[in-house]
Amino acid sequence: MTGASVVSSLVVAAVVGAQAGAAVIAGMVGPLLAAGASWVLAERTFKRNPEALTSLMVAAFAGKMLFFGAYVAIALGVLALRPVPFVVSFTSYFIALYMTEALCLRRLYMNPGGVFR
Numbered sequence: 001m002t003g004a005s006v007v008s009s010l011v012v013a014a015v016v017g018a019q020a021g022a023a024v025i026a027g028m029v030g031p032l033l034a035a036g037a038s039w040v041l042a043e044r045t046f047k048r049n050p051e052a053l054t055s056l057m058v059a060a061f062a063g064k065m066l067f068f069g070a071y072v073a074i075a076l077g078v079l080a081l082r083p084v085p086f087v088v089s090f091t092s093y094f095i096a097l098y099m100t101e102a103l104c105l106r107r108l109y110m111n112p113g114g115v116f117r
Contacts, residue, residue, distance in 0.1 A: 001032065001035060001036060001039070001097055001100055002032065002036060005028050005032045005093060005097065006028075006032075008028075008073045009024055009025050009027075009028040009089070009093075010025070012024050012027050012089070016085065018110050019027055019082055020082055020085040021085075022081060022082075023075075023081040023082040023084075023085035023086035023089065024053075024085050024086070024088075024089040025089075025090075026075050026079070026086055026089070026090075027075075027085065027087070027088070027089025027090035027091075027093060028072040028089055028090075028093045029084045030067075030068065030072075030075075030090065030094040031090065031094040031098075032093065032097060033098070033099060034067060034068070035097035035101050038057075038060045038064070038101065039101050039104060041056060041060065042056065042057065042060075042101075042105060042107065042108075043104075046108055072090070077088075095109075
């Protein structure tokens with residue numbers, strides 16, 4: 001997830017220029033941090049205690065709602081990033097990364113004894 005996100009955002013940033021590029025990269029960072037952290041926690045929790053995964057995911061959902069609200073407010077209000085590239089990037093990475101996380105969770109549930117990274 002990390003490698004593909006960083007490389008793709010840097011390529012897009014190089015194509016669109018410095019100002020829009022900064023917004024594209026910022027739009028990638030928030031979803032990547034949240035999805036990466038929740039995936040690591042989910043995988044560790046599942047290996048230790050699979051029954052605790054649902055409550056962890058509910059708590060993570062609440063935490064991510066607060067994080068993303070603050071992240072978008074800071075990016076657009078405080079940092080004054082260009083809104084269209086930021087929102088397009090944020091939305092695209094959010095959807096792609098959470099789809100990837102869902103597929104990883106599905107695979108984890110289907111193969112609980114195997115290691116998946």
